[in-house]
Amino acid sequence: MSKTHVYELAKKMGIENKELIARLKSVGIEVKSHLSVLEEEDVQKVSAPSEPPKGIQPQQDEVRVTTTVIRRRPKAVTQTAEVIESVAAEVPEPAPATPVEVVPEPPVVEEVPEKPEAPPVEPVQPEAVAATEEPKVEQPKAEEPEPPAVQEVRKPASTEADKPTMNRARILGRVELPGLKPAPRPVEKREVVIPPKKKVEERVVTPPPAAPAVDDRKKKAKVFAEPATSTGGAPGAKKSPAGGKKKEAYKKAELLEKRERIFEPGPKSGKGKRRERETVSSGRKTEITVPKAIKRIIKISESITVGELAKRIGVKATDLIRVLMKMGMMVTINHPLDVDTATLLAAEFSYEIENVAIDMDEVLESTPDEPESLKKRPSVVTIMGHVDHGKTSLLDAIRETNVIAGEAGGITQHIGAYAVELNGRKITFLDTPGHEAFTAMRARGAKVTDIVILVVAADDGVMPQTREAINHSKAAGVPIIVAINKIDKPEAKPERVKQELMEFGLVSEEWGGDTIFVEVSAKKRVNLPDLLEMILLQADVMDLKANPDKEARGTIVEAKLDRGRGPVATVLVQEGTLKIGDYFVAGVHFGRVRAMLNDRGDKVLAAGPSMPVEVIGFTGVPDAGDVFISLPDEKKAKEIASYRQQKLRETELAKHSKMSLEQLYDKIQKGEVKDLNAIVKADVQGSVEAVSESLRKLSTDAVRLNVIHSSVGAITETDVNLASASNAIILGFNVRPEPKASALADKEGVDLRLYNIIYDAVEDIKKAMEGLLEPTLREKYLGRAEVREVFSVPKIGNVAGCYVLDGKMIRNASVRLLRDNVVVYEGKMSSLRRFKDDVKEVATSYECGIGLENYNDIKVGDIIEDFEIEKIAAKL
Numbered sequence: 041m042s043k044t045h046v047y048e049l050a051k052k053m054g055i056e057n058k059e060l061i062a063r064l065k066s067v068g069i070e071v072k073s074h075l076s077v078l079e080e081e082d083v084q085k086v087s088a089p090s091e092p093p094k095g096i097q098p099q100q101d102e103v104r105v106t107t108t109v110i111r112r113r114p115k116a117v118t119q120t121a122e123v124i125e126s127v128a129a130e131v132p133e134p135a136p137a138t139p140v141e142v143v144p145e146p147p148v149v150e151e152v153p154e155k156p157e158a159p160p161v162e163p164v165q166p167e168a169v170a171a172t173e174e175p176k177v178e179q180p181k182a183e184e185p186e187p188p189a190v191q192e193v194r195k196p197a198s199t200e201a202d203k204p205t206m207n208r209a210r211i212l213g214r215v216e217l218p219g220l221k222p223a224p225r226p227v228e229k230r231e232v233v234i235p236p237k238k239k240v241e242e243r244v245v246t247p248p249p250a251a252p253a254v255d256d257r258k259k260k261a262k263v264f265a266e267p268a269t270s271t272g273g274a275p276g277a278k279k280s281p282a283g284g285k286k287k288e289a290y291k292k293a294e295l296l297e298k299r300e301r302i303f304e305p306g307p308k309s310g311k312g313k314r315r316e317r318e319t320v321s322s323g324r325k326t327e328i329t330v331p332k333a334i335k336r337i338i339k340i341s342e343s344i345t346v347g348e349l350a351k352r353i354g355v356k357a358t359d360l361i362r363v364l365m366k367m368g369m370m371v372t373i374n375h376p377l378d379v380d381t382a383t384l385l386a387a388e389f390s391y392e393i394e395n396v397a398i399d400m401d402e403v404l405e406s407t408p409d410e411p412e413s414l415k416k417r418p419s420v421v422t423i424m425g426h427v428d429h430g431k432t433s434l435l436d437a438i439r440e441t442n443v444i445a446g447e448a449g450g451i452t453q454h455i456g457a458y459a460v461e462l463n464g465r466k467i468t469f470l471d472t473p474g475h476e477a478f479t480a481m482r483a484r485g486a487k488v489t490d491i492v493i494l495v496v497a498a499d500d501g502v503m504p505q506t507r508e509a510i511n512h513s514k515a516a517g518v519p520i521i522v523a524i525n526k527i528d529k530p531e532a533k534p535e536r537v538k539q540e541l542m543e544f545g546l547v548s549e550e551w552g553g554d555t556i557f558v559e560v561s562a563k564k565r566v567n568l569p570d571l572l573e574m575i576l577l578q579a580d581v582m583d584l585k586a587n588p589d590k591e592a593r594g595t596i597v598e599a600k601l602d603r604g605r606g607p608v609a610t611v612l613v614q615e616g617t618l619k620i621g622d623y624f625v626a627g628v629h630f631g632r633v634r635a636m637l638n639d640r641g642d643k644v645l646a647a648g649p650s651m652p653v654e655v656i657g658f659t660g661v662p663d664a665g666d667v668f669i670s671l672p673d674e675k676k677a678k679e680i681a682s683y684r685q686q687k688l689r690e691t692e693l694a695k696h697s698k699m700s701l702e703q704l705y706d707k708i709q710k711g712e713v714k715d716l717n718a719i720v721k722a723d724v725q726g727s728v729e730a731v732s733e734s735l736r737k738l739s740t741d742a743v744r745l746n747v748i749h750s751s752v753g754a755i756t757e758t759d760v761n762l763a764s765a766s767n768a769i770i771l772g773f774n775v776r777p778e779p780k781a782s783a784l785a786d787k788e789g790v791d792l793r794l795y796n797i798i799y800d801a802v803e804d805i806k807k808a809m810e811g812l813l814e815p816t817l818r819e820k821y822l823g824r825a826e827v828r829e830v831f832s833v834p835k836i837g838n839v840a841g842c843y844v845l846d847g848k849m850i851r852n853a854s855v856r857l858l859r860d861n862v863v864v865y866e867g868k869m870s871s872l873r874r875f876k877d878d879v880k881e882v883a884t885s886y887e888c889g890i891g892l893e894n895y896n897d898i899k900v901g902d903i904i905e906d907f908e909i910e911k912i913a914a915k916l
């Protein structure tokens with residue numbers, strides 16, 4: 041290796057030929073071109089002085105890094121000019137993030153394959169090295185005469201730096217993640233900066249021909265320094281990461297501890313848990329206990345379900361059902377058992393049943409009062425009549441003109457009833473006019489009304505509802521007072537009304553009858569006091585009395601759930617006196633009177649007979665017509681209410697569990713039924729057998745047909761009861777049900793079918809069973825979109841600009857347009873677009889345009905729901 045070409049040496053040194061030539065010149069070696077040959081001593085000569093100048097001596101301690109970098113740099117400069125440019129721009133940048141991002145070593149190294157030492161340098165970058173460099177930072181900077189040049193470059197580049205170029209992106213990919221923490225930054229920066237400096241030198245600042253090596257070094261040193269400076273106080277920069285680390289470590293520990301405490305309390309409570317577990321497992325081993333005789337009595341009130349009884353006995357419900365089947369009862373787990381059946385059943389398991397049901401009759405029946413305890417009570421009046429004959433007007437007129445003395449000016453409240461006063465005597469009006477309310481109450485067994493005011497418009501006469509009202513009143517045995525209304529009208533013909541009413545047995549006194557007639561005008565307030573007087577008279581005749589000195593009983597007139605007050609109900613006290621704090625039961629609800637208000641909204645402390653009061657303190661909303669009974673203690677009130685609730689549940693359950701051939705299909709669809717039970721009754725034994733046999737043959741794997749009972753003779757109550765208990769249908773051939781059985785079947789909802797031809801019956805059942813398995817159509821919900829805009833498209837019509845709220849919109853799906861939850865259109869989707877393209881479907885949270893087939897009335901805010909109809913095929 042005695043002779044070396046200039047270009048070879050330059051390459052070796054990692055500098056440009058030009059530069060080397062200049063250097064050679066500076067040491068007195070003249071070369072012509074890069075092809076010139078150098079002697080070995082020349083080579084050494086030119087290499088020797090290229091050591092760092094004294095001023096930059098401190099950098100010696102990082103020679104390894106420096107040299108490596110230096111060697112690599114030129115290549116990097118030429119090859120990755122853009123990167124360098126941006127990096128150069130970052131040199132003076134005080135922002136620490138930028139230099140960190142750019143770690144150009146790898147590309148550089150790649151391009152200088154003959155410098156194998158380069159790559160190892162990278163991973164070697166220890167934080168410590170960076171740290172040692174920090175103090176040097178300032179010196180070179182001070183010497184550095186180039187900032188302007190650098191800045192020049194920086195300006196355009198800085199924006200570039202902000203927006204990563206392809207190159208940058210590539211480089212960014214190599215950011216040393218282990219050094220993500222602040223600590224390694226200085227190292228990275230140092231490295232990062234090196235190429236830019238070089239590049240700056242070469243491309244922007246023309247290297248001075250003289251003393252290039254020294255200059256170079258200086259610049260390098262400066263460049264080293266800059267990134268460090270840019271980190272802002274190197275020592276600090278180093279400390280802080282360390283501090284940060286400590287903090288982080290502390291935080292981590294704290295977090296871990298927290299997590300343990302909150303989510304994994306195991307370690308701490310581990311022992312305890314184990315002990316716990318041990319006790320549990322040892323507890324499980326306890327031997328099966330036989331309840332004491334006293335415990336072998338099951339208390340029920342009137343009835344108990346199979347499931348509940350099984351639970352109380354401690355056996356499986358299926359065991360009970362099995363026993364019941366042996367007893368001839370086909371029941372389900374929810375089937376209610378009466379006391380007798382339950383007793384029989386319990387006996388099988390050595391249990392006794394005790395009926396602890398409250399004697400409801402005892403509670404419900406009001407005790408007869410001693411005649412001397414009875415006191416006069418106001419009459420309760422209901423106004424009835426034909427539509428528009430003036431019922432409401434009359435009620436209002438009476439109320440407005442006859443408010444109770446001394447209470448005038450109070451704000452009237454609608455509580456369903458109100459009281460008026462005339463001559464110191466009170467009259468209570470139920471202010472729900474019409475015979476519907478009247479009959480509804482009566483249907484629930486409530487007899488509230490004492491007197492009916494039949495309103496007949498003088499200009500209209502007797503009308504259909506007038507007749508109905510008369511019939512209802514008569515059926516209830518309530519006396520009628522006729523109010524011929526609208527007598528102010530010129531066309532009023534009161535005499536004609538009287539005449540018409542004669543037909544219904546309502547004959548006025550003047551015509552020799554006993555019905556009171558009053559001609560009034562609700563509008564002009566004519567004769568209203570007369571009407572009231574007549575009511576009082578009628579009440580006197582009726583001698584309405586009640587005992588106010590006992591626990592109150594009454595009827596719910598109206599009930600509602602009030603937002604602020606909870607359930608409230610208007611109680612018309614019929615006997616006794618209701619007081620604040622009284623416990624009561626009404627229908628299936630109980631409660632305690634917390635407050636009482638009259639029809640003017642005034643608080644009252646007590647309400648006597650015929651007084652309507654709004655009661656607060658119900659546990660639930662009772663029904664109008666429910667009997668209200670005040671009770672001495674809460675326990676009893678609760679007991680009665682829960683007993684009634686249970687009864688109600690049982691009745692509902694019984695209703696629901698009944699089977700009809702039509703319902704069967706639905707039930708099987710829901711998976712509730714796999715059997716069709718039938719009871720066969722026929723006129724002759726031959727028919728019974730033939731039918732039973734034909735039906736059994738209809739059984740399939742999917743639906744079993746069980747003839748649970750068959751016999752000759754009429755359909756009896758027993759048959760119906762059996763059908764009811766076992767969800768069976770009754771098929772009768774040439775037989776009729778007994779009248780009582782027919783009524784019971786109606787009541788119990790038992791499907792009773794009568795045939796004359798066996799074939800028809802078998803055919804019916806077959807159809808029902810095939811119906812179970814016929815293909816059915818079911819709607820499948822797909823999604824919903826909200827109309828946000830409506831576009832009018834020429835020739836096409838309106839298209840809804842929608843936002844898919846959930847599910848997805850599928851082209852050609854069936855759709856319905858909902859406006860305020862009301863279906864305003866149902867049909868097909870005619871188009872589904874996203875922007876201008878037809879699409880097959882649009883998913884949630886996307887916008888789309890939807891066209892509806894033959895429908896244009898789309899409005900913003902409408903909801904488009906799409907669905908498809910599924911065919912569910914089922915085969916026998």
Ligand SMILES: Nc1nc2c(ncn2[C@@H]2O[C@H](COP(=O)(O)OP(=O)(O)OP(=O)(O)O)[C@@H](O)[C@H]2O)c(=O)[nH]1
Nearest residue numbers: 426427428429430431432433525526561562563564
């Ligand atoms: N001239 C006259 N019009 C009356 C009188 N009473 C009621 N009207 C009018 O008759 C119409 C019907 O009166 P309402 O009190 O609403 O009759 P209603 O029987 O309560 O009607 P429905 O609640 O629909 O059954 C109203 O326009 C009243 O103004 C009256 O005494 N004289």
